Amino acid sequence: AQSVTQLDSQVPVFEEAxxxxxxxxxxxxxxxxxxxxxxxxxxxxxxxxxLSGSTLVKGINGFEAEFNKSQTSFHLRKxxxxxxxxxxxxxxxxxxxxxxxxxxxxxxxxxxxxx
Amino acid sequence: xxxxxxxxxxxxxxxxxRVTLRCSPRSGDLSVYWYQQSLDQGLQFLIQxxxxxxxxxxxxxxxxxxxxxxxxxxxxxxxxxxxxDSALYFCASSVATGALNTEAFFGQGTxxxxx
Numbered sequence: 001a002q003s004v005t006q007l008d009s010q011v012p013v014f015e016e017a018x019x020x021x022x023x024x025x026x027x028x029x030x031x032x033x034x035x036x037x038x039x040x041x042x043x044x045x046x047x048x049x050x051l052s053g054s055t056l057v058k059g060i061n062g063f064e065a066e067f068n069k070s071q072t073s074f075h076l077r078k079x080x081x082x083x084x085x086x087x088x089x090x091x092x093x094x095x096x097x098x099x100x101x102x103x104x105x106x107x108x109x110x111x112x113x114x115x
Numbered sequence: 116x117x118x119x120x121x122x123x124x125x126x127x128x129x130x131x132x133r134v135t136l137r138c139s140p141r142s143g144d145l146s147v148y149w150y151q152q153s154l155d156q157g158l159q160f161l162i163q164x165x166x167x168x169x170x171x172x173x174x175x176x177x178x179x180x181x182x183x184x185x186x187x188x189x190x191x192x193x194x195x196x197x198x199x200d201s202a203l204y205f206c207a208s209s210v211a212t213g214a215l216n217t218e219a220f221f222g223q224g225t226x227x228x229x230x
Contacts, residue, residue: 044207105150107158
């Protein structure tokens with residue numbers, strides 16, 4: 001069964017510093033990959049997605065992620081974070097071998113941006 | 116605003132009771148997903164419906180059931196509630212044309228507290 005591992009449960013970082021949130025998924029022939037953000041007391045919001053094509057995907061709020069098939073990774077990056085980026089970030093995978101009906105989420109990474 | 120509406124926002128009930136959570140998907144979305152988010156389990160996929168039919172099942176307990184009605188709204192029924200069922204329950208919807216799903220749009224969740 002497909003699984004998603006977010007390697008860091010918490011990432012503290014200073015404002016304007018770069019950040020990378022790591023995500024690995026179990027091997028599959030074809031997957032769709034997503035990063036979602038959850039602000040306090042809110043639902044999840046899509047940041048970006050990889051469906052096919054270019055392995056570097058740009059999303060909202062200055063975030064980008066790179067799909068690496070050989071390493072089965074989809075790490076999220078931002079060159080300079082803001083206080084407002086403090087939130088929980090979820091990596092998610094849809095396994096097309098199962099018809100894509102299930103989207104499996106990682107455990108989440110809490111990004112805490114300090115002034 | 117994601118366009119997905121969940122009611123109620125908060126629910127407090129006693130052990131052994133039964134509750135129904137309601138979800139109205141975005142206009143035009145045929146797929147509805149239910150997720151449970153708890154501190155110890157993270158975001159767990161429960162079940163998915165597509166155009167009224169169950170399409171995928173995750174870690175859903177036998178005490179829980181769901182359905183999607185002809186108008187595409189969905190209900191999640193939780194019975195014989197236990198303290199451990201206290202969690203945030205999210206509904207999400209997507210276009211999910213054909214057999215593939217893409218990004219999902221999440222509601223703000225229903226916070227269930229079992230006392």
